[in-house]
Amino acid sequence: MEEIRSKVEQIRKEFNQIIAEVSDLDALERLRIRYFGRKGEVTELFKLLKSVPAEQKKEAGRLLNELKNEVREAIAARRQEIEASFEREAYDITLPGRPISTGHKHPLTQVFEELNEIAIGLGFEVITKSPEIETDYYNFEALNIPAHHPARDMWSTLFVTDDHKMLLRTHTSPVQIRTMEKRQPPLRIFVPGRVYRLDPFDQTHAPAFYQAEGLYVDRNVSFADLKGTLELFAKELFGPKTKLKFVPSFFPFTEPSAEVSVYYNGEWLEILGCGMVHPKVFEAVGYDPEEWSGFAFGFGVDRMAMIKFGIKDIRLLYESDIRFLKEF
Ligand code: FA5
Numbered sequence: 001m002e003e004i005r006s007k008v009e010q011i012r013k014e015f016n017q018i019i020a021e022v023s024d025l026d027a028l029e030r031l032r033i034r035y036f037g038r039k040g041e042v043t044e045l046f047k048l049l050k051s052v053p054a055e056q057k058k059e060a061g062r063l064l065n066e067l068k069n070e071v072r073e074a075i076a077a078r079r080q081e082i083e084a085s086f087e088r089e090a091y092d093i094t095l096p097g098r099p100i101s102t103g104h105k106h107p108l109t110q111v112f113e114e115l116n117e118i119a120i121g122l123g124f125e126v127i128t129k130s131p132e133i134e135t136d137y138y139n140f141e142a143l144n145i146p147a148h149h150p151a152r153d154m155w156s157t158l159f160v161t162d163d164h165k166m167l168l169r170t171h172t173s174p175v176q177i178r179t180m181e182k183r184q185p186p187l188r189i190f191v192p193g194r195v196y197r198l199d200p201f202d203q204t205h206a207p208a209f210y211q212a213e214g215l216y217v218d219r220n221v222s223f224a225d226l227k228g229t230l231e232l233f234a235k236e237l238f239g240p241k242t243k244l245k246f247v248p249s250f251f252p253f254t255e256p257s258a259e260v261s262v263y264y265n266g267e268w269l270e271i272l273g274c275g276m277v278h279p280k281v282f283e284a285v286g287y288d289p290e291e292w293s294g295f296a297f298g299f300g301v302d303r304m305a306m307i308k309f310g311i312k313d314i315r316l317l318y319e320s321d322i323r324f325l326k327e328f
Helices: 002-021 025-036 041-051 054-089 106-120 150-154 175-181 221-236 279-284 300-307 312-316
Strands: 132-134 164-169 187-197 208-218 245-249 254-264 267-277 295-301
Touching: 002 025, 002 041, 002 054, 025 041, 025 054, 041 054, 106 187, 106 208, 106 221, 106 300, 150 312, 164 187, 175 187, 175 208, 175 279, 187 221, 187 279, 208 221, 208 300, 221 245, 221 300, 254 300, 267 279, 267 300, 295 300, 295 312
Parallel strands: none
Antiparallel strands: 132 164, 187 208, 208 295, 245 254, 254 267, 267 295
16 A cells, blocks of 8 residues: 555656647657657556555545556647647748748859750750760760871860770860761751869869850852851840951861850950861761861850950859859
8 A cells, every 4th residue: 555655646746747848749748748648658457446445445546547547738738839839830831931942043054055056946856965085086086186187186085995996075176077977068056064073163164164066068158158147146145246256277177177265354255166167077087078078167156255255264163152143
């Protein structure tokens, strides 16, 4: 009997301390099980009743029932309190919603989208997939740049195999070859893509940057067609007053060749290389150079984004600084 009395007191004390700290319904349910579960503390206490002498059973039963009712009522009361607090915190559906941030297109993405639109408008087919790891053949050889030719020094190449047969493409021009091998002329393609060079990361150079290749093959294509096409691209992208400078240049896969610059930030910034497709390139893909002619160009898309948005340092395009990106 004394054992029951002291256990009842002990449980009551402990319970009163614990219930004061319970603040959510899950914890409250765990507490209920702790006391009233199959092996619960109150449940177990009732099992002791068997061993209490007959004349004390009534008193012991009263003590236990008192404890049971007390604990049960305290749990029920606490449950009501917790549930009432939910109602107080419930959503106020009359409040205006919080705006959902929808993210932002990177300036390079914006320029790519615009370039693709212009290209499509001019009848070019946009090819969005092309390999970034290339073979020596497509990046150089088929573009009239044989092994040991000094023209290879124009590109600071990143080879990925020791035998120098595989490399990270230095330009998008390999896609010219890949496409012409598979198709017959006439064709008009526009190929945006990422390219890699062992260039320093400075104000106007990145070691990984973006180009967009254009190739137009048909009968009687002239340099005037090339010039007109590039001027149209530039005016659409930068505005109708844009001035371009064509400077004679050299690429082994075009003849004649030119580089084009746009006046920007107090100087001429080179944005692309271009020219008339070299007969050797047509021969490499099995087109008859007597019958077919064409032009090709390779845009420096980062430089175009710099001009379009007035970005003075190419590195900003790759820093992923959200404060910078949000300006465009
Ligand atoms: C080429 O890559 C030739 N494939 C372009 C071409 C295509 C010529 C078709 C003829 C026919 P170039 O190395 O000049 O050429 O690069 C083209 C453009 O990419 C440059 O005008 C410049 O705008 C940009 N560019 C070159 N290197 C970098 C760099 N490290 N970072 C950012 N832009 C660059």
